[in-house]
Amino acid sequence: MTDNAVSLTEVELRRPHFQLGPIRLEVPKGYVTAIVGPNGSGKSSTFRLILDLIKPDKGNIKLLGQNISEEEDWQTKSKVGYLPELFSPHDDKLKASSKTDFVKKWYADWDVNRYQELLRLFEVDDSIKLGKMSKGMRRKYELALVLSHHPELLLLDEPSSGLDPLAWRTMIDVLHRYMEPGDRTILMASHIVEEVKRLADYIVFMVHGRVLGVYEKDELFGSWHAFYVHGEQVSRKLVQAMPGQCAIEEAGGGMLRVITRKAPDAEAWCGHEGITISHRQALQLDDILAILVEQERARLRS
CATH class of the missing domain: 3.40.50.300 (P-loop containing nucleotide triphosphate hydrolases)
Structure with a gap:
């Protein structure tokens, strides 16, 4: 630019x-x-x-x-x-x-x-x-x-x-x-x-x-994704190390929803760690904005 x-x-x-x-x-x-x-x-x-x-x-x-x-x-x-x-x-x-x-x-x-x-x-x-x-x-x-x-x-x-x-x-x-x-x-x-x-x-x-x-x-839009993984298979502590990890949520049915802003790197990391991605979902613009707003609020609080 x-x-x-x-x-x-x-x-x-x-x-x-x-x-x-x-x-x-x-x-x-x-x-x-x-x-x-x-x-x-x-x-x-x-x-x-x-x-x-x-x-x-x-x-x-x-x-x-x-x-x-x-x-x-x-x-x-x-x-x-x-x-x-x-x-x-x-x-x-x-x-x-x-x-x-x-x-x-x-x-x-x-x-x-x-x-x-x-x-x-x-x-x-x-x-x-x-x-x-x-x-x-x-x-x-x-x-x-x-x-x-x-x-x-x-x-x-x-x-x-x-x-x-x-x-x-x-x-x-x-x-x-x-x-x-x-x-x-x-x-x-x-x-x-x-x-x-x-x-x-x-x-x-x-x-x-x-x-x-x-x-x-x-x-x-190619980088910000939500990965769904089985909570019985992996611990929350392990997926905290996922590249670009922004949030981890309970998704029901024993699943964890892990949001990453580095989807290609995160997918490769999951393969290396032997973690199976059950489902992946590209985030919408308002979802990405909501995460950034919450991160900024947390920064201001700290």
């Missing part, structure tokens, strides 16, 4: 009841990176830091190769499309078309044909006042708006919030098409497991303001 769209180096943000970081994170160009974590983990604050909407207390942030806050950084930011999780109520009295007329003046690459195409695709009427739109309609309008200047980088904070299943599928298709040229990047925060699985190339786990790991998606 040497060619990065976003780089955060030892970034910290301190607030009276919350600390973000220190964060070291590199978002590679040309890929979709998804940040997942519980509410309050610092995902939205990270987006605002990247866009220079709030200032870090420590650390360095680069956006598309440039340090943010530099003079003329508007040229860099004009290559970015940002979809926040929550929209400002100050726009509510504006017609959507009026907001569009204002926004498009800031982008030399504004594409009115693309804008109209996306409105038709999402079935959005931009003559309606923003405050009169449903949450899903507003989300679709704002997504059309940020895509219409062909940004090099998309920052999407919970992009599917409020969307019905049909609109969600349309959004997924639109984002896949956006990535087709190969030189564009998406950094998104999402709690929708299927959304992450369909879109992401890399997954970042963030808990309590800390990045706990960055994983290539296929490698992640």
Whole structure:
């Protein structure tokens, strides 16, 4: 990951009841990176830091190769499309078309044909006042708006919030098409497991303001597994030595469920120890997150 769209180096943000970081994170160009974590983990604050909407207390942030806050950084930011999780109520009295007329003046690459195409695709009427739109309609309008200047980088904070299943599928298709040229990047925060699985190339786990790991998606799902072994055959003490062991649970019927984050190594270890794996199960994204959250809580308690 040497060619990065976003780089955060030892970034910290301190607030009276919350600390973000220190964060070291590199978002590679040309890929979709998804940040997942519980509410309050610092995902939205990270987006605002990247866009220079709030200032870090420590650390360095680069956006598309440039340090943010530099003079003329508007040229860099004009290559970015940002979809926040929550929209400002100050726009509510504006017609959507009026907001569009204002926004498009800031982008030399504004594409009115693309804008109209996306409105038709999402079935959005931009003559309606923003405050009169449903949450899903507003989300679709704002997504059309940020895509219409062909940004090099998309920052999407919970992009599917409020969307019905049909609109969600349309959004997924639109984002896949956006990535087709190969030189564009998406950094998104999402709690929708299927959304992450369909879109992401890399997954970042963030808990309590800390990045706990960055994983290539296929490698992640290939590594985190639950192995079921007979408790009569092996002791709990023995399986504690399994490579990557994260948790051991009683599974009923005399079985032990052993969770590992190093499935290939763990399988080889079981063969060496003469342990028969009765059943194996790949963990889902929310299962992995739950384990990481519990580990982080245990770290904080200690």
